[in-house]
Amino acid sequence: MTLWTDRVRPDTLSHLARRTTASSDGDAIPVSAPFTGERIGSVPACTESDVEVVS
Numbered sequence: 001m002t003l004w005t006d007r008v009r010p011d012t013l014s015h016l017a018r019r020t021t022a023s024s025d026g027d028a029i030p031v032s033a034p035f036t037g038e039r040i041g042s043v044p045a046c047t048e049s050d051v052e053v054v055s
Contacts, residue, residue, distance in 0.1 A: 013041060022046045 022044035031041045 017043075020044055020046075022050050 020043065026047075027045040028042040029045050030039050031043060032038060033040050
């Protein structure tokens with residue numbers, strides 16, 4: 001993974017990813033840097049039932 005900024009470090013991204021709740025190991029949604037189009041990661045594709053789990 002390319003480090004595209006000094007403000008958001010890989011450990012910060014890992015911390016944020018652990019806070020995400022998804023009840024299944026389903027699909028992931030790719031995330032791209034808007035200024036380059038480079039893929040910088042992915043987020044879980046959550047469902048309505050995931051929202052119910054955390055509410």
